[in-house]
Every structure is written in structure tokens, then in C-alpha cells.
Amino acid sequence: MRPLPDQPLAEKTLKVWKIVTSLSSLVNLLFPLAYWGVMQIFNLPAWPLYLIIALVVIGSLLNVFLIQKLQWNRWRYKIYANEIELMHGVFVVRRVIIPMIRVQHVDTKQGPILRHYNLATVTVSTAATTHEIPGLTMENAEKLRDHIAQLAREADPDE
Amino acid sequence: MNEWKRQHPAAIFISFLNNLKQMIITLIAVFIFGQSSQAASPVFYSILFSGILLFSISQGFISWWKFYYHLKEDELLIKQGLIFRKNRYIRKDRIQSIDINAKLVQRLFGLVEVRIETAGGGSEPEFRIIALKREEAEEIKRQLLTKYEKKSPLSLEQIESETFIEENPFWFLQRDEKDLSHEREEKAETNASIDEDETPEFKWELGSRRLLIAALTSSGVGIAATFIAAVVSQAPQFLPEWLIDHVIGWFIHSSILLIGGTLVSILFAAWLFTLVGTILKYGFFTLKKRKDDIHISRGVLEQRQLTLNATRITAVRIVQSPIRQLFDYVSIYVESAGGGTKEEDLSTILTPLCKRNEVEGIVAEIIPEFAFTPQYEGLPKxxxxxxxxxxxxxxxxxxxxxxxxxxxxxxxxxxxxxxxxxxxxxYRSAGITQYNDFLCIRSRAIAKSEVYLPRRRIQDMESSQNILQKFDDLYTIHVAVLTTMVGKTFSLRHISKQQMKQNELWYSYEATKAFQEEKTSNGDEEA
Structure with a gap:
């Protein structure tokens, strides 16, 4: 069997993910809010409200502190001379093989939070699909991008 | 040929009808699925309808009045728009294909529609001139596809593994100018040498008997049935109240047989609809091959012509619905970079109906590299x-x-x-195998479908394993190829670890080199 890819993401990426998921978890507060709103109009029991709040809080905590950690632990990539391999996913483990000769372009990109932590995402595009390596240190990401670009350019089209 | 021209005035009528059709479809959809319990007054409706009518007519008129085209030596110029003016320069060397279609409305006036597909595309890969005399259309086609010396062609490989110019932000421009022009020129050259009279290398016709079988066994009954049911369910609004009461009362008292009967008649009506629809769509179906170009023409009322370059085909699909399986009939689709139609899921139908054992013969004539019949390996128990x-x-x-x-x-x-x-x-239908440089996947949702994917067209391969699959070490395989406008992913669920490994080894460009040693050294352990 092929060896598993072994390159992890930058450690600070986990921190960024925790921040991002915390922020997006706030959206879940809309559920209890909606129920509360309905309660004002109709005569509904109050206990589901507490249940929903409990579920949202527990779910968000699990997501932020456990799932993100697992996600980060699972994320691995590896650049070979002729292909890129990615592995990620907590509940569904995905492994992707992208041959170098199919790579059309590589980019680095960063949002405000990634930028604050001096991180960047590398995107690899083929004619049909786009893949991301989220969260490498700026320096690493640029090196990786140039490396992939170099390999993609050199890839033997007859292969 | 040297001045700006308008389309045939019938364009007004044609675009008026098109506009009207679209609006009426929207209205009907709103009407059927929307809440129309509080019926608006007839006055409101008549104002609405006359407004729509007026709007469609004036829009049709403007789109004819303010539409000019100018055919030059090596480009087609188009000016259009009243408020938002748009000038388009369709360069000869960027043209992917030119199709001449005659839809029902056009045929009323003895006109044709020219559909031009340009390479790369961007937001508007397609362009239509909706009303032209056939001679003019042929002239445009001839003009835009001729007069080039032969240059090195740009194959699909080159598009897929596009020259990597990462430092230059304008790499795509360079690509346009250099490579695509070669390709177009080459294609133009091939096309130019073809006269319409020249006999094709291969010709296949559907024939009326097969057309009838195709129509009788066509699927899509479900969709039609849903539509009819929706219409029927809306009918009570237009019927007098006493009738409804009567009917409902009758329904409540009547047996399940009656309800069943209603269902059956809806299905039957739907089946009739699809029957006629299929005949109109695939009547006079002809498939021809000249050099690298595949020509498909079809349609009774709306005549369509498609031209497809054989070198651009990225996958072949063979589809067999349960009814057709009884008679061993299949249809063949091809996925290609450019040329697919929306109604066929961005694929192109190569053969609407043939026997399974004829597939290899037909494919051998059209796209020889795809001509084989694989033996599939089933899934683990x-x-x-x-x-x-x-x-x-x-x-x-x-x-x-x-x-x-x-x-x-x-x-x-x-x-x-x-x-x-x-x-x-x-489960019985699912299977996967490699045939030389092809990955073949057979699967079934309701219809059985086989897909042949050449290794060099597969953009990436993915394996996924969810928690439940982990218990038995099963995987789902996903492979992506380029099709018209978007990438398409083909998957097969629950293949064994051994099969996944085999496919990775087959696909991996690294495995063929570096892992080979490891494979041999680990051979005993694996076995």
C-alpha cells in the first residue's frame, strides 16, 4: 500500500480554525432565538428553548474544541515529483491524488484571519477540479507554490 | 459582405415568441406552484398579459433593430443593444464550433439559426444569430472556417495540461493568442477541406423502427407524470363549485381502484407525451464521421446539427434503463470538452438506441480508442x-x-x-475494472450506466471512507474529468481495499515509478 502523506499543516492553523468556527457557531444562536420569537406569539412550553440552547452550546463546544482538533490532526499532504497527495476529513476520510501533469495553476491566498497569523492557503487547480491545502506558514506556502509550479512545468506530457 | 447587416426581419417575431414562451412558462410555474387561492381580478390579469405582450413585442423589435453583424475576413463583428451597447468581436481563430439549427419558428420562415461556440468561453461561450437565410448562414460558416494554412494543432491534452506560466499573470492571454489560434486554424483547415457533399467515412442512422422502440422505452415518464399531476391538481380552480363537490364526494365513496385508475391514466398520458417528445427529438437521427469531426443531426420539427471534435472526447457513457435492459438496448453518450448540451446534462448523445453488442462496432468507427468491451469485477459481499x-x-x-x-x-x-x-x-450492477489505459465503472441508480475513462483524461482520483465503511475497510472512489464548462465526477461506492489499491496503483504517476520497487519488495506481505 502507498505510504500515507506525512506533511502536516501549520500549527497556528488550528487556532485560526477554532476562531473561525467559534464565529460561525454564533449563527447557530439563531435557532433558540427563533424559538423564543415563536414563543412570544404562540403559547409554547419553555423547556424546548433550554434544550435547544443546550444542544447549540454543546455542539459548538464539541465542534470548536474537538472536531477542529481531529480535523487538524488528520490533515496531511505530500508532494512527490509526479503527483500531489492530500488526506483529510474527520467523519469521511478523503485521499486525493493529483498528477503534476494535470495541474493547471497553483495560487496562494489568505483571508484577514489567516493574514493576521501570517498563514496562507495553497490552491491547486486542474482542468476539472480545485483543491486546497489550507493553512501553511506564509513562507512555506510560497515555497510550496513555487515548488509545485516548478514540478508541474517540468512534468513530462508523454507520461 | 462588407457592410453592417441586420438579421432577417422575422427575427422580431422569433425573439418575440421566445420571450413570450419564457414568460408564459414562468407564469404557469407561478400559477401552478404558487398560492393562487385568492384569485386576482380579471382586469388585473388582462393588464398583466397585455403588458407582457407589449413588452415582448417591443423587445423583439429592438433586438432586431439594434442588432448588426458584419462578417469580415477573419472575424465576425456584432453590435447590439439599445441602452447597454455591446460590441463583440468573434475572432475566427477562437471559434470552437458553428452549428446551423432550424427550430420550428425558424422553419416557418425558411430561416436558420447560427450558433457559434467560442473557445475558452468565459461568461458567454455561446453566441446565436437567430434569423438568417440558409445561404447567409452557410456563407458565415464557410467564411469563418476557411482560409488558413495548416499549423501545429493544439490537442485537448494541451488544453488540460496547459502550458504552465505561473509568474506571468497574463498567461491566459498568451494561451489565447498562441495556442488556441493554432488549434482553431488547424480545425478550420480540416473543416474547410470538407464539402457538404463529400461522403463521410462513417454514417449511422437511427432508422424508424429503432426510433419507435426508443420512443416506446424512453424514460422521463416520471417527470412528465409529475407535471401532469401538478396541472390536474390545479384544475379545480377553474371548475364550478358544484362539480368539485360532486367529484370529491364521488372520490370519497369510491374504491381504491378508482384512485389507482386515475394514477394509471396520468402515467399513461405522461408516457404518450414522452413518446411523442422522443420521436420529435430523435427523428432523422444521423451520425457521421469525417476526419476528426463527428457530425450529429437530428430532430423532426426542430432540426439540430452538432459538430464535435473526436479528439476532445473525455469519456464515453453507455446507459441502459430497466425497460431497455429487457431488450438489451442501450444508448451511448460522450462527455467532451465543449459541445455538450444542457438538456443532456452537458453530454452529447452519440447513439440514442442500439444493441449492447453493437456498441463496440459503432464506437470503433467514431472513437476507436474507446472500442472495447470490458469484463467488470464485482464488489465485495x-x-x-x-x-x-x-x-x-x-x-x-x-x-x-x-x-x-x-x-x-x-x-x-x-x-x-x-x-x-x-x-x-x-449491488449486482456495480463493478469496476481497468482495461489498459481505461478505467471502467459500471453502476446503477435506476438505469445501469457504464463509463469508460481514459487515464490521461482523469484529472484527479479520490478515495473516501466514511465511519461505517471503515468497519469493513470499504472505500468510495471518485474520478474527475473535464466536460463542457464544468468538471464531472464519477463515483463508485463501497469498493474493496484491494480494488482501491489497484486503482491507485493504476492511476498514480508516482506509483508507476517510485512505488514499483516497494511493491515488489512488499509483495509477499501483501499477498
Whole structure:
């Protein structure tokens, strides 16, 4: 069997993910809010409200502190001379093989939070699909991008 | 040929009809599916309709009045728009294909529509001039596809593995100018040497007997049935109240047989619709091959012509619905970079109906490299229950709810049984194999479908494993190829670890080199 890819993401990426998921978890507060709103109009029991709040809080905590950690632990990539391999996913483990000769372009990109932590995402595009390596240190990401670009350019089209 | 021209005035009428059609479809959709319990006054409706009518006519007129085209030596110029003016320069060397279609409205006036597909595309890869005399259309086609010396062609490989100019932000421009022009020129050259009279290297016709069989066995009944049911369910609004009361009363008192009868007649009507639809769509179906170009023409009322370059084909699909399976008939689709149509899921139908054992022969003439008949390797027995459970669980839920709430709902206990059967058949159909440089996947949703994917067209390969699959070490395989405008991913669920490994080894460009040693050294351990 092929060896598993072994390159992890930058450690600070986990921190960024925790921040991002915390922020997006706030959206879940809309559920209890909606129920509360309905309660004002109709005569509904109050206990589901507490249940929903409990579920949202527990779910968000699990997501932020456990799932993100697992996600980060699972994320691995590896650049070979002729292909890129990615592995990620907590509940569904995905492994992707992208041959170098199919790579059309590589980019680095960063949002405000990634930028604050001096991180960047590398995107690899083929004619049909786009893949991301989220969260490498700026320096690493640029090196990786140039490396992939170099390999993609050199890839033997007859292969 | 040297001045700006308008289209034939019939364009006004044609675009008026098109506009009207679109609006009426929207209206009907709103009408059927929307809440129309509070019926608006007739005055409101007549104002609305006359407004729409007026709008469509004036829009049709403007789009004719303010539309000019100018055919030059090596480009087609187009000016259009009243408020938002748009100038388009369609360069000869960027043209992917030119199709001349005659739809029903155009045929009324003896006109044709020219559809130009440009390479790369961007937001508007397609361009139409809707009303032209046939001679003019032919002239445009001839002009835009001729007069080039032969240069090195740009194959699909080159588009897919596009020259990597990462430092230059304008790499795509360079690509346009250099490479695509070569390609177009080459294609133009091939096209130019073709006269319409020249006999093709290969010709295949559907024939009336097969057309009839295709129509009789066509699927799509479900969609038509839903539509008819929707229309019927809306009918009560237009009927007088006493009639409705009468009918409802009758329904309540009548037996399940009557309800069944209504269902059957809806299905029958739907079947008639699809029957006629298929005949009109695939009548006079002809497939021709000249050099690298595949020409497909079809249609009774709306005549369509498609031109497809054989070197751009990225995958072949062979589809067999259950009814057709009884008679061993299949249809062949091809996926290609450019040229697919929306109504066929961005694919192109190569053969609407033929026997399974004829496929290899037809494909051999059109795209020889895809001509083979693979032997599929089935899935491990652990997959069987997954295919069955996946369908049984939701159908059990539905059956439970229906039994509880609907009179005679217990009949729905057949649902899980049917689901289990379907799951079993899906499992039996599923298979995967490699045939030289091709990956072949056979699977079934309801119709059985086989897909042949050449290794050099596969953009990436993915394996996924969910928590449940982990118990038996099963995987789902996904492979992506380029098709018209978007990438398409083909998947097969629940293949064994051994099969996944084999496919990775087959696909991996690294495995063919570096892992070979490891493979041999680990050979004993693996076995």
C-alpha cells in the first residue's frame, strides 16, 4: 500500500480554525432565538428553548474544541515529483491524488484571519477540479507554490 | 459582405415568441406552484398579459433593430443593444464550433439559426444569430472556417495540461493568442477541406423502427407524470363549485381502484407525451464521421446539427434503463470538452438506441480508442447490505408515515421490498475494472450506466471512507474529468481495499515509478 502523506499543516492553523468556527457557531444562536420569537406569539412550553440552547452550546463546544482538533490532526499532504497527495476529513476520510501533469495553476491566498497569523492557503487547480491545502506558514506556502509550479512545468506530457 | 447587416426581419417575431414562451412558462410555474387561492381580478390579469405582450413585442423589435453583424475576413463583428451597447468581436481563430439549427419558428420562415461556440468561453461561450437565410448562414460558416494554412494543432491534452506560466499573470492571454489560434486554424483547415457533399467515412442512422422502440422505452415518464399531476391538481380552480363537490364526494365513496385508475391514466398520458417528445427529438437521427469531426443531426420539427471534435472526447457513457435492459438496448453518450448540451446534462448523445453488442462496432468507427468491451469485477459481499440498507431505511420511514396517516397506507409496505430489490440489483450492477489505459465503472441508480475513462483524461482520483465503511475497510472512489464548462465526477461506492489499491496503483504517476520497487519488495506481505 502507498505510504500515507506525512506533511502536516501549520500549527497556528488550528487556532485560526477554532476562531473561525467559534464565529460561525454564533449563527447557530439563531435557532433558540427563533424559538423564543415563536414563543412570544404562540403559547409554547419553555423547556424546548433550554434544550435547544443546550444542544447549540454543546455542539459548538464539541465542534470548536474537538472536531477542529481531529480535523487538524488528520490533515496531511505530500508532494512527490509526479503527483500531489492530500488526506483529510474527520467523519469521511478523503485521499486525493493529483498528477503534476494535470495541474493547471497553483495560487496562494489568505483571508484577514489567516493574514493576521501570517498563514496562507495553497490552491491547486486542474482542468476539472480545485483543491486546497489550507493553512501553511506564509513562507512555506510560497515555497510550496513555487515548488509545485516548478514540478508541474517540468512534468513530462508523454507520461 | 462588407457592410453592417441586420438579421432577417422575422427575427422580431422569433425573439418575440421566445420571450413570450419564457414568460408564459414562468407564469404557469407561478400559477401552478404558487398560492393562487385568492384569485386576482380579471382586469388585473388582462393588464398583466397585455403588458407582457407589449413588452415582448417591443423587445423583439429592438433586438432586431439594434442588432448588426458584419462578417469580415477573419472575424465576425456584432453590435447590439439599445441602452447597454455591446460590441463583440468573434475572432475566427477562437471559434470552437458553428452549428446551423432550424427550430420550428425558424422553419416557418425558411430561416436558420447560427450558433457559434467560442473557445475558452468565459461568461458567454455561446453566441446565436437567430434569423438568417440558409445561404447567409452557410456563407458565415464557410467564411469563418476557411482560409488558413495548416499549423501545429493544439490537442485537448494541451488544453488540460496547459502550458504552465505561473509568474506571468497574463498567461491566459498568451494561451489565447498562441495556442488556441493554432488549434482553431488547424480545425478550420480540416473543416474547410470538407464539402457538404463529400461522403463521410462513417454514417449511422437511427432508422424508424429503432426510433419507435426508443420512443416506446424512453424514460422521463416520471417527470412528465409529475407535471401532469401538478396541472390536474390545479384544475379545480377553474371548475364550478358544484362539480368539485360532486367529484370529491364521488372520490370519497369510491374504491381504491378508482384512485389507482386515475394514477394509471396520468402515467399513461405522461408516457404518450414522452413518446411523442422522443420521436420529435430523435427523428432523422444521423451520425457521421469525417476526419476528426463527428457530425450529429437530428430532430423532426426542430432540426439540430452538432459538430464535435473526436479528439476532445473525455469519456464515453453507455446507459441502459430497466425497460431497455429487457431488450438489451442501450444508448451511448460522450462527455467532451465543449459541445455538450444542457438538456443532456452537458453530454452529447452519440447513439440514442442500439444493441449492447453493437456498441463496440459503432464506437470503433467514431472513437476507436474507446472500442472495447470490458469484463467488470464485482464488489465485495460486504457492500451488498450497504446498498440495500441505504435504500431500505428511507423507504421504511416513508412507509411508516404513510401507513399511519393515509387510508390504505399499508399498501406502502411494498416500498421497502422494492427498495431492497433495487439495492440488490444496484449491488449486482456495480463493478469496476481497468482495461489498459481505461478505467471502467459500471453502476446503477435506476438505469445501469457504464463509463469508460481514459487515464490521461482523469484529472484527479479520490478515495473516501466514511465511519461505517471503515468497519469493513470499504472505500468510495471518485474520478474527475473535464466536460463542457464544468468538471464531472464519477463515483463508485463501497469498493474493496484491494480494488482501491489497484486503482491507485493504476492511476498514480508516482506509483508507476517510485512505488514499483516497494511493491515488489512488499509483495509477499501483501499477498
Amino acid at each position: 460486504e457492500s451488498l447490505r450497504r446498498y440495500m440498507i441505504k435504500l431500505i431505511v428511507p423507504s421504511l420511514l416513508v412507509a411508516g408515515v404513510v401507513t399511519y396517516f393515509v387510508p390504505y397506507g399499508w399498501i406502502s409496505v411494498f416500498l421497502p421490498v422494492i427498495a431492497a430489490l433495487l439495492g440488490y440489483v444496484q
